[in-house]
Amino acid sequence: xxVDGFVFVNGNEQGRKNDTPPVSDRILSEVDAFVERLRDxxxxxxxxxxxxxxxxxxEYKAHDALTKxxxxxxxxxxxxxxxxxxxAWVATYESGRTGPVVSFNAEMDALPNLGHxxxxxLIATAAVAASLATxxxxxxxxxxxxxxxxxxxxxxxxxxxxxxxxEAGAYRNVxxxxxxxxxxxxxxPFVRTTAFARLEIEYFGHAAHAANSPWxxxxxxxxxxxxxxxxxTLRQQTMPSDVIGISITNGGAAPNIIHAxxxxxxxxxxxxxxxxxxxxxxxxxxxxxxxxxxxxxEGIKVIQGYADHVPNRVLARSYAKYWNxxxxxxxxxxxxxxxxxxxxxxxxxxxxxxxxxxxxxxxxIPPGPNRGxxxxxxxxxxxxSKNAFDRAxxxxxxxxxxxLDVLRKPGFLDDVKSQWRRDMEEIESQTAAxxx
Numbered sequence: 071x072x073v074d075g076f077v078f079v080n081g082n083e084q085g086r087k088n089d090t091p092p093v094s095d096r097i098l099s100e101v102d103a104f105v106e107r108l109r110d111x112x113x114x115x116x117x118x119x120x121x122x123x124x125x126x127x128x129e130y131k132a133h134d135a136l137t138k139x140x141x142x143x144x145x146x147x148x149x150x151x152x153x154x155x156x157x158a159w160v161a162t163y164e165s166g167r168t169g170p171v172v173s174f175n176a177e178m179d180a181l182p183n184l185g186h187x188x189x190x191x192l193i194a195t196a197a198v199a200a201s202l203a204t205x206x207x208x209x210x211x212x213x214x215x216x217x218x219x220x221x222x223x224x225x226x227x228x229x230x231x232x233x234x235x236x237e238a239g240a241y242r243n244v245x246x247x248x249x250x251x252x253x254x255x256x257x258x259p260f261v262r263t264t265a266f267a268r269l270e271i272e273y274f275g276h277a278a279h280a281a282n283s284p285w286x287x288x289x290x291x292x293x294x295x296x297x298x299x300x301x302x303t304l305r306q307q308t309m310p311s312d313v314i315g316i317s318i319t320n321g322g323a324a325p326n327i328i329h330a331x332x333x334x335x336x337x338x339x340x341x342x343x344x345x346x347x348x349x350x351x352x353x354x355x356x357x358x359x360x361x362x363x364x365x366x367x368e369g370i371k372v373i374q375g376y377a378d379h380v381p382n383r384v385l386a387r388s389y390a391k392y393w394n395x396x397x398x399x400x401x402x403x404x405x406x407x408x409x410x411x412x413x414x415x416x417x418x419x420x421x422x423x424x425x426x427x428x429x430x431x432x433x434x435i436p437p438g439p440n441r442g443x444x445x446x447x448x449x450x451x452x453x454x455s456k457n458a459f460d461r462a463x464x465x466x467x468x469x470x471x472x473x474l475d476v477l478r479k480p481g482f483l484d485d486v487k488s489q490w491r492r493d494m495e496e497i498e499s500q501t502a503a504x505x506x
Contacts, residue, residue, distance in 0.1 A: 094471070097478075098395050100210065101203045101470045105463055108202065112195055113459060115139055119191035120454035123180030126224035127231070129157040132178040136194060136221055137161075143202060145209070152221075153238040158231060159221035160240070163205040169214025170483050172473040173241065174201050175222045175232065175249040175419065187450035188226065189252035192435070192462040196250045199466025204473045215477045218244060225418055228268050228373050232418040236425060245483055246385060246476055247428045249419050250465045252453065253444055256432040257404050258411035259381065259389035259472075263430065264313070264339040265346040266375040266416040271297065271357050275366040277323075277330035287328025288365045291321060294332040297360035301336065304352055312349055313339040313414065339416060343377045343424075344501040379420035380493050382427040383408060384486045385472055389431055392471030396464060402434060415444070427490040429472065433465045 115135060122131045137150050140161040149160040157178065176197035177190040201219040208215065220240065224231035235241065251261075273294050278287025298316055305314060315337045322329030336353055340346040354370060361368040390404045405411060411432060419430045435458040442448025452458055476483050 094391065095395060097207060097474055098392055098467070098471050100207055101467050101474070102396065104203050104206050105199050105467050105470075108199060109463065112199060112463070113456075115198070116191055116195040116459050116462070117454065119178070119194055120186050123185035124178070125182060126179040126226050126229045127155065127157060129178040129223050132194070133157040133159055133221060133223075136176065136178070136198070139198070140219070145205065153235055153240050155223055155231065155234060157221070157223040158235065161201065161219040161221075163201070163208070163217040165208050165212075165214050165216065167214035169216070170245045170476050171216045171218065171243060172204065172476050173218040173220060173244045173247050174469065174473075175220050175247060175422075177222055177225045177249070179224055179226050181226055181445060184445060184447065185450045186453050187446060188444050189435070189449070189453040189458070190225070192252045192453055192458055193250060194221075195459065196462040196466040196469065199463055200248065200469035200473065203467065203470035204477070207470070207474055208477060211478065213474075213477045217473070222418075228375050230376060230418040230421065233376075233421050236421060241422065241425060244426060246382075246473070246486060247419070247422050247426055248385070248431075248469050248473060249429070250431040250433055250462075250469065251417070252433055252435050252458065252461070253413075254434050254437040254441060254449070255402070255443070256411050256413070257393065257400065257402055257434050259386035259393075259429050259431040260383060260405065260407075260409065261379060261381055261411045261413055261430050261432050262341070263376075263379040263413050263420055264311070264341060264416050265343045265378040265420065266337060266339040267346060267350055268373040268375055269336040269338070269350070269353065269357070270333070270371040270373065271336065272333045272369040273331070273360065273364075273366040274369070275328065275330050275332075275364065278328040280326045280328055284328055287330075289328045290332040290364075290366045291329040293360035293364040293366040293368065294318060294321075294334055295360075296363050297357045298334070300356035300359050301353060304356055308349065309341070309345065311341040311414075312345070314349075314353065339414065341378060342497070342501075344497075376416045376418045377420040377424055379417060379428065379430050380423040380497065381410075381429060382423075382486055382490055382493070384482075384489045385427055385429045388472040388475045388482075389429055389468055392468040395471075396467060400434065400461065400464075424494070427486045429469075431465065431469070433461055435461045
C-alpha cells in the first residue's frame with residue numbers, strides 16, 4: 071500500500087516481480103516498433119544508395135535521395151547543399167522547447183572502383199532510422215530538445231566533410247554526435263581510431279645523359295630511393311601502433327638518363343594526434359636526407375588527415391545497454407565496459423570527438439565466404455545485402471536509445487560532458503608527459 075508517497079510492502083509481497091518494465095525497456099520497445107514500421111520504406115533507400123555509389127564530394131544522387139526522403143517525414147526542416155558544400159545537407163527536428171541538441175551523421179561517399187565497399191549506405195540508413203525514431207519518441211513523450219541529422223560528404227580519402235562542417239560552425243551548440251560504421255569483426259561503441267596524414271613529396275634534380283655525362287646531372291630518383299630506404303629503416307624503431315605506407319608515383323623518365331624529377335606519397339598513421347606529429351617529423355627528416363645526399367631539391371606538401379577518435383564512455387555505456395536489451399543479440403559480443411576496440415582505420419569523426427562527446431560505433435555485418443573486410447570487393451557485395459540492412463536497423467534503434475537517454479534523463483548529459491572534459495584533460499596531460 072502507499073501512504074504519504076511511501077510504499078509499504080507486505081511480507082508476503084517481498085520478492086514479487088514488478089510487472090511494470092523499466093523505462094529504458096519501454097522506450098526501446100517503442101523505438102523498436104517504430105523502426106520496424108519504417109523497414110519497408112528504408113530498404114529501397116538503402117538499396118538506391120548502394121547501387122549508385124559516388125565519390126567524395128560528388129554524392130549528388132545520394133544528397134537528392136536522402137533530402138527527398140527526409141522532406142517526406144513530418145516535422146523536419148531540410149537544408150540542402152549546406153555550409154558551402156554541394157552535397158552536404160542538414161535535417162532538423164525541433165520540439166519547440168529548449169533542451170539538449172543531439173546529432174547524427176550520415177556518410178554517403180563510396181570508394182574509387184570499389185563502390186560501397188566501406189558500407190556508407192548502411193551508415194546513412196542507420197543514421198536516418200535513429201533520427202526518425204528519436205524524433206517520434208520526443209513527440210510522443212513531449213521531450214524538449216533538438217535533433218540534427220547531418221549529411222556528411224567526403225569521408226573517404228583526406229577531404230573530411232565533417233572537418234569542413236566543423237570549421238563552418240555546423241556543430242556549434244551541438245551537445246553530442248553519434249555515428250556508426252560497419253565491418254565484420256566488432257560490435258562496439260567504445261572505438262578508438264588512428265590519426266593520419268598524407269605527405270606528397272617531390273624531388274627536383276638536373277637531367278643528364280647517363281652514359282655520356284652523368285656527372286653533370288642530379289638524380290631526383292636517387293633522392294626518392296634514399297628517402298624510401300630511410301623510411302623503411304625507420305620502421306625498426308617506430309611504435310607498434312605506427313603505420314607508414316609509401317608509393318612512388320613518378321619514378322623518373324627513360325632509364326638511360328639522370329632523372330630530373332621524381333615523386334611519391336607517404337601516408338602515416340598513429341594512435342594519437344600527438345604521436346602522429348612526432349612520426350611526421352621523423353619521416354620528413356628521411357625525406358630531407360634524400361635531398362642532402364644527392365643535391366636534389368625536395369618539396370613536401372603535407373595534407374593533414376584526421377584526428378584519432380576519442381569515444382565517450384558514458385554514451386558508450388548507454389549504447390551497450392540498449393544493444394543488449396534488444397532481442398536476438400548478434401555476435402560478437404560487445405566488450406566489457408571500458409575495454410577499447412582499436413580500429414587502425416581513420417575517420418573525420420575523430421576531429422569531432424575533440425570538439426564534443428562522440429560515439430563511432432562499430433557493428434559487424436554477416437561476412438562473405440572469404441571474410442572480406444571493408445575496402446574489398448566482397449565487402450562491397452555484402453554491404454548491399456538484406457542481412458547487412460537488418461544490422462543497420464538494429465544499430466539505428468540503439469543509437470536512438472542512446473540519444474533519448476540524453477534527451478530524457480536528468481543529469482545524463484552533464485555526466486557525458488564531464489567525462490568528455492576528463493578525457494581531453496587526460497590527453498593533454500599524457501601529451502605533456504610524452505606518453506602519447
